[in-house]
Structures are given as structure tokens and as C-alpha cells.
Amino acid sequence: MNLAANANIALYSSMIVYTLAMLAFTWHLAARVPTIEGVRVEDREAVLVGSGSRDGEPAAPETPSTPYAAGLVGEQTLKSRQRGNIALMLTYLATALLVSSVLMRGLAVSRPPWGNMFEFATAAAAAVGVAYSVLAKRNHWEWLGVFIVAPILLVLGLSLTELYTEAGELMPALKSYWLGIHVSVAFIAVAMFTIGFAIGALYLVRRHREEKPPAKPNFIESLPTSAALERTSYTVNMVGFILWTFTLIAGAIWAKEAWGAYWQWDPKEVWTFVIWTVYAAYMHSRATAGVDARKSMYIALAGFVAVIINFTLVNLVSTFVGMHNYSGM
Amino acid sequence: MSTDLRAPRTAPPEPALPRLGPVGLLRWAWRQLTSMRTALFLLLLLSVAAVPGSIFPQRNIDAGRVADYMAQNPTTSPWLDRFGFFDVYSSPWFSAIYLLLFISLIGCIVPRTKVHVAALRSTPPRAPARLHRLPEHAEVTTTLSPEEALAEARTVLKAKRFRLHAHDATSVSGESGYLRETGNLVFHLALTGIIVGMAVGHLLGWRGDVILAEGDRFASSAGTYNTISPGPWVDDESLPPFVLGLERLDVQFNETPGRGFGMPREFTAYTSLQESPGAPVTRQAVSVNHPLTVGGADIFLLGNGYAPVITVRDAKGTVLYRESTPFLAQDGNYRSVGVIKVPSAQPKQLGITGFFLPTAEPTFANGPVSLFPDAKNPEVALSIWEGNLFPGGAPQSVYTLNTEEMKQVTKADGSPALVRLKPGQTYEMPGGRGSITLERVKRFAGLSVRTDPGAPISLVSAILATLGLILGLVIKRRRVFVRVRREPTAPDAGAGPPVTVVSIGGLSKDSDAGLAAIVQAVHDHLAERKDRP
Ligand code: HEM
Numbered sequence: 097m098n099l100a101a102n103a104n105i106a107l108y109s110s111m112i113v114y115t116l117a118m119l120a121f122t123w124h125l126a127a128r129v130p131t132i133e134g135v136r137v138e139d140r141e142a143v144l145v146g147s148g149s150r151d152g153e154p155a156a157p158e159t160p161s162t163p164y165a166a167g168l169v170g171e172q173t174l175k176s177r178q179r180g181n182i183a184l185m186l187t188y189l190a191t192a193l194l195v196s197s198v199l200m201r202g203l204a205v206s207r208p209p210w211g212n213m214f215e216f217a218t219a220a221a222a223a224v225g226v227a228y229s230v231l232a233k234r235n236h237w238e239w240l241g242v243f244i245v246a247p248i249l250l251v252l253g254l255s256l257t258e259l260y261t262e263a264g265e266l267m268p269a270l271k272s273y274w275l276g277i278h279v280s281v282a283f284i285a286v287a288m289f290t291i292g293f294a295i296g297a298l299y300l301v302r303r304h305r306e307e308k309p310p311a312k313p314n315f316i317e318s319l320p321t322s323a324a325l326e327r328t329s330y331t332v333n334m335v336g337f338i339l340w341t342f343t344l345i346a347g348a349i350w351a352k353e354a355w356g357a358y359w360q361w362d363p364k365e366v367w368t369f370v371i372w373t374v375y376a377a378y379m380h381s382r383a384t385a386g387v388d389a390r391k392s393m394y395i396a397l398a399g400f401v402a403v404i405i406n407f408t409l410v411n412l413v414s415t416f417v418g419m420h421n422y423s424g425m
Numbered sequence: 426m427s428t429d430l431r432a433p434r435t436a437p438p439e440p441a442l443p444r445l446g447p448v449g450l451l452r453w454a455w456r457q458l459t460s461m462r463t464a465l466f467l468l469l470l471l472s473v474a475a476v477p478g479s480i481f482p483q484r485n486i487d488a489g490r491v492a493d494y495m496a497q498n499p500t501t502s503p504w505l506d507r508f509g510f511f512d513v514y515s516s517p518w519f520s521a522i523y524l525l526l527f528i529s530l531i532g533c534i535v536p537r538t539k540v541h542v543a544a545l546r547s548t549p550p551r552a553p554a555r556l557h558r559l560p561e562h563a564e565v566t567t568t569l570s571p572e573e574a575l576a577e578a579r580t581v582l583k584a585k586r587f588r589l590h591a592h593d594a595t596s597v598s599g600e601s602g603y604l605r606e607t608g609n610l611v612f613h614l615a616l617t618g619i620i621v622g623m624a625v626g627h628l629l630g631w632r633g634d635v636i637l638a639e640g641d642r643f644a645s646s647a648g649t650y651n652t653i654s655p656g657p658w659v660d661d662e663s664l665p666p667f668v669l670g671l672e673r674l675d676v677q678f679n680e681t682p683g684r685g686f687g688m689p690r691e692f693t694a695y696t697s698l699q700e701s702p703g704a705p706v707t708r709q710a711v712s713v714n715h716p717l718t719v720g721g722a723d724i725f726l727l728g729n730g731y732a733p734v735i736t737v738r739d740a741k742g743t744v745l746y747r748e749s750t751p752f753l754a755q756d757g758n759y760r761s762v763g764v765i766k767v768p769s770a771q772p773k774q775l776g777i778t779g780f781f782l783p784t785a786e787p788t789f790a791n792g793p794v795s796l797f798p799d800a801k802n803p804e805v806a807l808s809i810w811e812g813n814l815f816p817g818g819a820p821q822s823v824y825t826l827n828t829e830e831m832k833q834v835t836k837a838d839g840s841p842a843l844v845r846l847k848p849g850q851t852y853e854m855p856g857g858r859g860s861i862t863l864e865r866v867k868r869f870a871g872l873s874v875r876t877d878p879g880a881p882i883s884l885v886s887a888i889l890a891t892l893g894l895i896l897g898l899v900i901k902r903r904r905v906f907v908r909v910r911r912e913p914t915a916p917d918a919g920a921g922p923p924v925t926v927v928s929i930g931g932l933s934k935d936s937d938a939g940l941a942a943i944v945q946a947v948h949d950h951l952a953e954r955k956d957r958p
Contacts, residue, residue: 262685373468384461
């Protein structure tokens with residue numbers, strides 16, 4: 097039995113199932129559009145709670161007084177719930193196929209299956225799929241599905257057409273157990289950043305529409321409130337940031353073992369550092385009094401742009417070539 | 426810019442700043458520098474400032490590429506160089522940003538530590554009068570006495586590791602999550618530790634590089650390395666005096682056709698090592714990712730290549746030169762360049778330079794090209810120069826030939842003499858100048874010996890930073906208050922025994938999903954107790 101070939105079959109199958117899942121998620125969103133009446137009633141319920149208290153305690157958060165703000169998560173129609181469930185089931189199946197593809201590739205080459213760009217991209221996509229699958233059910237994240245599955249499909253498609261590399265042995269510099277540790281933590285962090293990015297972008301849209309209520313509500317108005325989206329995005333990014341900190345340190349330890357110096361500012365190290373400082377700035381800004389949450393979110397989105405640059409331009413464009421020349425391209 | 430005629434005649438009044446003396450100004454500047462906003466700005470600036478170093482070639486990584494870049498961009502590159510774009514990470518502006526950031530950091534840690542120590546000793550604040558105004562609140566009516574109800578609430582909060590204090594008989598205040606600020610301070614403090622470690626490494630660390638051909642030995646001392654870069658505080662005498670011999674270098678390349686063809690697979694150097702001259706010899710392997718440690722220094726295998734053994738004889742057959750000469754690889758297929766200098770040649774000094782090709786493309790249709798990195802069909806292609814090898818007596822690299830005062834040796838017909846030799850072959854130089862023989866081909870290992878006494882400091886700091894970060898981000902600072910009041914009777918029932926109304930309020934400094942659960946837990950516990958007679 098040829099494991100590498102089966103890995104590819106599993107990969108193609110997972111793409112087919114992800115496509116179905118994406119359609120089902122869209123179908124689910126279509127059923128989420130709240131009716132105007134349904135929302136306006138909710139709106140009037142919003143009573144302002146006390147705006148301050150003794151001892152300099154922070155004020156209780158103000159309940160937004162704009163229409164649609166309250167969120168209708170609990171009021172999903174049966175139809176949208178059913179469609180959401182179907183979409184989730186398809187996502188689980190697709191993710192299982194993708195994970196098995198990565199595992200088979202790993203068995204085929206007898207090493208961690210992330211030694212070149214193609215493998216890293218598929219493994220990272222699998223990590224996004226797993227992270228989403230684990231979190232989605234508990235947090236009722238059906239609304240997020242499209243925004244997760246579509247990027248996964250994009251990454252898988254691009255990696256098959258642009259990056260595909262036959263299963264093979266590793267370069268000497270990669271033959272280290274640190275490959276398993278450093279790189280796997282890196283792409284779990286990237287998975288978190290991806291989810292944090294998707295929620296963060298939705299937060300910006302949702303908040304914009306809360307402030308300037310559109311004439312016609314759509315699925316955006318059925319999402320949790322912008323404040324809740326912001327908190328969720330922060331929590332997910334925070335986990336990503338902790339993992340990225342670990343990635344950075346593990347990378348430095350590995351660099352010391354492989355090249356004799358733990359930090360040399362080669363382009364990959366530079367971008368790992370840039371990503372770290374940008375997300376650190378995000379964490380920091382969120383704790384800084386007087387910085388609007390929207391501005392903080394822009395920093396987080398910039399951090400994700402750096403993540404993308406780190407994986408695309410830095411690996412592929414020759415200006416950036418340093419010691420990390422492992423793209424296998 | 427032209428003057429705007431419609432501008433008002435009188436300038437708008439300047440915003441009135443309070444007059445500050447020099448001390449006041451300094452204090453103001455210090456407060457600005459150590460504010461969180463400034464730290465945020467500097468962090469963002471630092472990330473932007475780091476980027477050019479990944480776009481422009483850097484001297485610390487590859488000085489050769491900087492030279493190429495400067496040759497290709499003669500107009501812009503002097504300016505880029507002036508502003509440090511080829512040495513970004515040691516440039517004044519990059520250093521200024523991170524130094525300011527770390528001054529700001531220290532200026533921030535000290536007062537915060539004081540505040541935190543005080544907070545650790547203080548008691549939770551008095552409960553607000555109306556707890557239902559807090560973000561999380563609950564109320565429960567119980568038949569327990571007020572004292573009993575408070576005691577029950579205390580047990581729940583204690584179990585959740587709240588620090589408790591009663592300011593009066595009818596309330597209790599609880600606070601938890603002090604570790605958050607502790608973690609946060611540890612994180613910020615550890616960041617400075619990383620910088621300290623880097624500084625120590627810079628001052629006390631050193632690095633020496635040496636190229637060693639198979640069969641050669643070298644005794645470590647400041648003079649025996651090909652290049653050595655000690656930190657400013659390193660004493661040459663303190664280098665470990667080990668002796669290292671390279672017995673064999675094993676190299677494997679991918680021979681399967683396809684994208685990975687010719688990619689390296691395995692490099693291992695088999696060495697003999699003595700801790701000091703005269704000490705017992707041990708056999709040790711060094712490979713990529715598996716350095717060797719001796720006398721506090723680590724030995725890394727960072728490069729490799731070919732060192733053809735070349736003999737130069739004069740016309741009488743006397744050996745003028747016989748050495749394994751390292752040729753440095755120029756591309757992935759190890760087309761390598763090298764130089765042989767024969768100062769003892771008569772009547773003029775000889776310089777021989779050219780290529781070594783591990784798998785020579787036989788026709789040389791496109792010049793000397795190697796097709797594969799392994800030595801499948803080794804060949805050298807050389808040209809010969811004669812004249813003065815060392816014009817002006819200036820020191821020069823062993824890998825370059827200065828031909829300023831040299832002329833290329835030509836054949837009788839005037840064309841340049843080009844030498845192509847396979848192992849075992851000999852070339853007779855024209856005009857009775859003697860002969861060149863390629864005896865055989867050895868490999869060399871590029872070894873780098875390094876110490877970094879700061880690395881453990883940075884490593885420990887980095888681990889502490891991570892732990893502090895996790896504490897600082899995951900733990901939430903929370904306050905929970907419980908207040909009891911006696912009501913003559915249950916509000917809904919008409920008459921009955923007096924009851925106790927317990928209100929619970931919770932408040933968090935951070936976005937805190939767990940707070941509601943805690944308030945709920947106190948509520949549920951009391952609700953459960955009330956059912957018991
Ligand atoms: C190297 C520079 C710095 C980095 C990378 C950095 C990073 C961070 C990060 C990641 C956080 C969120 C983590 C947490 O809450 O535990 C944070 C929070 C914080 N930082 Fe910094 N910071 C830096 C410098 C500073 C400076 C200079 C100050 C003082 C002005 C400062 C004061 C704070 C404060 C007060 C918090 C909020 C803690 C809270 O959540 O209550 N930091 N910083």
C-alpha cells in the first residue's frame with residue numbers, strides 16, 4: 097500500500113467535503129437573517145445599568161442601545177440550527193480526512209509531516225480545522241464556519257497547485273526533534289491567529305453596523321454582540337500569542353543547536369519577532385487605558401498580515417532568503 | 426507653501442501649557458516615557474523597524490551579498506549604508522528604539538512592583554451598598570440566619586481561593602487573582618533579563634571559525650582559527666586549549682530525480698578530540714543539530730566542501746607546494762573556487778586559481794559547471810598567474826588572488842594556459858615552469874567554535890517570561906461581595922418566620938467569562954442550603 101498516494105487521496109476527499117461544508121454554512125447563514133420585528137422588541141429591553149459605583153470601581157459595561165445589538169444567538173430558528181448541525185458534521189468529517197492525510201504522509205516519510213512548505217501548509221490547515229471543530233460545538237460558532245472553511249480550502253488548493261512536493265527525506269538542518277516541537281506549536285499558534293483574525297474581522301463589521309444601523313439586517317445582526325466578539329477574538333489571539341512566544345523560544349533553542357547562535361536576525365527570525373511584537377502590542381494595547389478596542393483590533397489584524405507574509409513572501413521571495421532555506425522550492 | 430490670505434490676522438491663542446521648570450520638564454518626560462501608551466508606540470515602532478533587516482542584505486548574515494547589492498545599486502546603496510540599512514540590528518535608530526523601550530519598561534516595573542506589594546498586603550475593599558448594580562449579581566432568600574449565610578458564602582469563596590475580609594457584620598468582601606499582576610510583572614521583568622543575557626553574551630562570548638580538511642588537526646588558540654571574533658571582555662588566554670582532528674566527513678545528497686535532486690541529506694564529521702594537548706583522545710561525531718561540547722565551548726559543523734590535494738613542482742621535480750587546499754562552494758552543486766599561492770616558485774612567484782567541480786559537466790560548453798554536489802566526476806579547472814603575489818606586502822585572504830602585479834601564464838601561441846585535471850593527472854606548465862598535479866580529493870569541514878555565557882540567562886528569562894505571561898493572561902483579577910439583610914418575612918409569602926436575603930455581586934477588571942459562574946456558585950450553594958430544614 098502506498099501511503100503517500102493515499103495521503104493525497106485523503107487530501108482531495110477532504111477538500112470535497114470542506115466544499116460541501118462551506119455551502120452548508122452559507123445555507124445556515126441564510127437562515128439566520130433576523131426579522132426586523134424580532135429585533136426591535138429585544139432592543140427596548142436594554143435597560144441601562146448603574147454607570148458607576150463607589151471605591152473607584154469601574155463602571156458596569158454599558159448596554160449598547162442601538163438596534164440589533166443584543167444578539168439573537170438564543171433565538172435561532174430550527175431551520176438554521178439544523179443547517180448549522182449539518183455543516184458542522186461535514187466539517188468534522190473533512191477535518192478527520194485532512195488529519196488522516198497528514199498522518200499518512202508522516203508515516204510515509206517516517207518523520208513529522210511538516211518538513212517543507214506543502215507539508216506545513218496542509219498541517220497548518222488541519223490545525224485550523226481541528227481547532228475550529230473542537231471549539232465550534234461548545235461555543236455555538238456555526239456562524240463562523242464559512243470564514244474558517246473558506247480559508248482552509250484556499251490554503252489547501254494553493255498548496256496542491258503551487259507548493260506540491262513529493263514525500264521525501266529532510267535536509268540535515270531539519271533532522272531534529274525540535275522540528276516536531278517548534279514547528280507544530282507554530283502552526284497551532286497560526287491556527288489560533290486565523291480563528292482570532294476571522295472573529296476580529298467580523299467584530300469590526302458588526303460594530304460598524306451597530307453604530308450605523310443598516311436599513312436591512314442580515315446575518316451579521318444575528319451574531320453575538322460586538323463586545324462579545326471582541327472578547328472572544330482576544331481570548332483566541334491570547335492563546336495564539338502564548339503559543340507563539342513558545343515557538344519563538346523553541347526556535348531560538350533549536351537555532352543554537354543547529355547554527356551555534358540562538359538569534360542571528362535571519363529573515364525568518366526577523367518575521368517571527370515582528371509577529372511577536374505586533375501581537376504583544378495588541379495584548380498591551382488592550383490593557384492600556386484609553387485605547388479603543390477597535391484600534392487594538394487593527395493591531396491584531398496587522399499581526400495576522402505579518403503571519404501571512406512570514407509564510408508566503410519570506411519563504412518564497414529570494415530577497416528574504418537567509419539560513420531558513422527549507423521551503424523545498 | 427504660499428501664504429493663505431484668508432488666514433485670520435491674529436493667530437489663535439496657543440494652548441496654555443503650565444510652566445515647567447527643568448526638573449518639572451524632566452519629570453514630565455519621564456512620565457511620558459514610562460506610560461503604557463509610549464510603550465505601545467515603541468513596541469509597534471520596533472516591529473516596523475525590524476522589517477528592513479529582512480529585506481536588505483545584512484552584513485552580519487552575509488557580507489558578500491551586501492557587496493553584491495551595493496555593486497548593483499550604486500546610487501541608492503551609499504545612502505542606505507549611511508542610515509544603517511545593511512546593519513539594521515546594530516544601527517543607532519534600531520538600538521535607540523529598543524533601549525527606550527527597556528528604559529520605559531524598567532521605569533514601569535519599579536512603581537508597579539511597589540503598588541503590587543502594597544496590594545498583596547491590603548484587604549479587599551468594602552462591599553458597595555447596592556450589589557445588583559455590579560456586572561454580575563444574584564440574590565437568594567434563605568431561612569439561614571445572616572451569620573450562617575455569610576459563613577456559607579465564605580466557604581464557597583474560600584474554596585475558590587478568594588482572600589476574604591468583613592468590613593462589617595452584614596457583608597463580606599472577597600478578592601482573588603493577585604497572581605495575575607505577579608505574572609505580569611515577572612513577564613515584564615524577564616524581558617529585561619533576556620536583554621541582559623544578550624549583553625553578557627556579546628561582552629563575554631566569542632566565536633572562532635576553522636576549516637579543517639580530512640586528516641588535518643588543529644589546536645585551539647587565538648592564533649589558529651581562520652577567523653576569530655572575541656567579545657570586548659574576552660581574554661585570549663581563556664580559550665579552551667583542545668586539539669581537534671577531522672578523520673572523515675560523511676556527506677550524502679539526494680540522488681532521486683525530481684525537485685529535491687541534489688539536496689543535502691546528511692553531513693557528519695568524525696573527529697578525534699583531546700581536551701588539551703597530551704590528554705587522551707576520544708572519537709566524537711559532529712553533525713548538524715548535534716554539536717560537540719568541550720571546555721565550555723560548543724563546536725558546530727556549519728559548512729563543508731572539497732579540498733583537492735594539489736602538488737606544484739619546479740622544472741627539476743622539487744616539490745614547491747603540496748597541500749589539501751579548501752575550495753569554497755559557490756552554488757548548490759558545489760562549483761567551488763580556490764587559490765594556490767606558491768611564493769617559492771622561481772624566477773617569479775606563481776598564483777594558481779580556478780574551480781573545483783565535484784561532478785564536472787565534461788564539455789565545458791557553458792564554462793566550468795558542476796552537475797551534482799557529490800564527487801562523482803571530480804575535476805579542477807585552473808589558470809596560472811605569475812608575478813608578485815603580495816603587492817605592497819599587505820595581508821590578504823587565502824581565498825583570493827590579487828592579480829594587480831601578476832600576469833596570466835600563456836602557452837607558446839599566446840593563448841592563456843588552462844589546466845584541467847582529474848585525480849592522478851599532471852599538467853606540465855609551459856616554458857619549463859614546472860608541473861601541477863591533482864593528487865586526490867578530500868573533503869573539508871567548516872567548524873565553528875562558540876561560547877555564549879549569556880545564553881543561559883536569556884533562556885531562563887525567556888522561560889520565566891512565558892510562565893509570567895501565562896499567569897498574567899489567564900488569571901483574572903476578581904472581586905465578589907456578599908451582603909445579607911434580614912427581612913421580616915419572605916417577600917412572596919404572606920406571613921412566616923423572618924428570612925435572610927443574600928445579595929451577591931461580582932466584578933472583574935478584565936474581560937472575564939468565569940465571573941458569572943462564581944457568583945452563580947455562591948447563589949446555588951445558598952439556595953441549596955435553604956431547602957434543608
Ligand atoms: C518590551 C516591551 C513590552 C512588551 C513586549 C509588553 C507586552 C505586554 C503584554 C503581552 C501584555 C499583556 C500580558 C498580560 O496582561 O500579562 C502587557 C500588559 C501590560 N504591560 Fe506591557 N509590554 C512591554 C512594556 C511595558 C512597559 C514599558 C510598561 C509600562 C509603561 C508596560 C506595562 C504593562 C501593563 C500595566 C500591562 C497590563 C497588565 C494588565 O493586564 O493588567 N509594559 N504588556
